[in-house]
Amino acid sequence: MAKDLFVGVDIGGTKIAAALVSGRGKILARGKETTPRGVGPKRIVKAVEALIKAVVAEGGYRLKDVRGVGIGAPGLVDPEGRKILAAPNIKLAGFPVVAWLEKRLGADVVMGNDVNVGVMGEQWLGAGKGAQNVVGLFPGTGVGGGVIADGRLLLGAHGAAAELGHIVVDPKGPLCGCGNRGCLEALASRTAIERDIRAAIAKGQRSVVSELTNGKLGVIKSKVLAKALKRKDAVVTRVMRSAAEALGAACVDLRHVFDPERIILGGGVIEACGDFILPIVQKRIDRDPFFKKVGACEAVPSQLGDDAVILGGVALTKRL
Numbered sequence: 450m451a452k453d454l455f456v457g458v459d460i461g462g463t464k465i466a467a468a469l470v471s472g473r474g475k476i477l478a479r480g481k482e483t484t485p486r487g488v489g490p491k492r493i494v495k496a497v498e499a500l501i502k503a504v505v506a507e508g509g510y511r512l513k514d515v516r517g518v519g520i521g522a523p524g525l526v527d528p529e530g531r532k533i534l535a536a537p538n539i540k541l542a543g544f545p546v547v548a549w550l551e552k553r554l555g556a557d558v559v560m561g562n563d564v565n566v567g568v569m570g571e572q573w574l575g576a577g578k579g580a581q582n583v584v585g586l587f588p589g590t591g592v593g594g595g596v597i598a599d600g601r602l603l604l605g606a607h608g609a610a611a612e613l614g615h616i617v618v619d620p621k622g623p624l625c626g627c628g629n630r631g632c633l634e635a636l637a638s639r640t641a642i643e644r645d646i647r648a649a650i651a652k653g654q655r656s657v658v659s660e661l662t663n664g665k666l667g668v669i670k671s672k673v674l675a676k677a678l679k680r681k682d683a684v685v686t687r688v689m690r691s692a693a694e695a696l697g698a699a700c701v702d703l704r705h706v707f708d709p710e711r712i713i714l715g716g717g718v719i720e721a722c723g724d725f726i727l728p729i730v731q732k733r734i735d736r737d738p739f740f741k742k743v744g745a746c747e748a749v750p751s752q753l754g755d756d757a758v759i760l761g762g763v764a765l766t767k768r769l
């Protein structure tokens with residue numbers, strides 16, 4: 450007889466993390482593994498299987514004690530949560546991940562897009578606790594998004610709903626990787642911030658970023674951005690303000706579509722620079738005259754960090 454135990458799994462392009470979790474969300478055992486690279490999908494899913502078995506054993510239980518396994522995967526997951534339809538950063542597209550694992554584990558398995566699943570985790574136990582309408586925005590290399598509307602995770606006809614990084618904020622803005630112009634991702638991702646800082650420096654503007662990166666401007670980490678903000682660097686302050694304004698503009702639009710109680714912002718840039726970004730976003734939200742008499746919407750930082758996807762995976766299986 451299965452106990453009130455679940456396994457949450459976060460499959461990433463560089464690492465796979467899993468944990469054995471109680472029905473109340475207490476993490477009982479955890480494990481981590483490097484994602485096998487340059488191999489086919491079966492080898493990757495085998496690594497997932499081994500990690501699931503390891504965390505169950507580590508917690509002192511057996512597979513038959515587990516009620517369900519919930520997975521967050523990077524890519525487009527079909528609305529039934531069985532298959533990855535497209536994944537740019539990992540070789541899993543088309544492989545029957547869930548059916549294969551169910552057969553090997555003898556447990557119910559369900560899967561979702563990692564950002565969507567992360568928002569579910571935040572709604573269950575983190576920054577979205579108690580709210581039925583939550584939007585998540587996660588600026589990083591791109592901008593990930595997830596929406597819970599009236600208590601339900603929004604999936605769309607093809608599982609591609611809530612790809613919020615590609616909502617157009619400025620139709621005349623810079624070209625985005627997706628082919629459109631002025632997407633949120635082209636204005637507020639770390640990649641976009643890096644691009645604008647590099648352009649300013651190339652034009653001869655002075656920035657502490659040159660010194661902080663030893664002139665290696667290829668990758669400008671979130672921590673470097675935070676340090677530059679603290680030192681009131683003019684270039685970084687201007688670029689980050691403009692990225693925050695773009696996030697704020699997107700939040701206003703998202704609010705008009707979903708009327709969320711909370712908009713959760715997370716990811717590396719927010720963890721490092723949230724104190725600078727969040728007030729700008731909140732100000733933009735509060736300026737919207739339409740909602741003045743309707744009610745508030747709070748922009749809040751995510752709370753669960755790396756555990757959001759693992760716990761969200763559990764939230765997903767609990768709904769089965």
Ligand SMILES: [Zn+2]
Pocket residue numbers: 614615625626627628629632634635
């Ligand atoms: Zn785009």
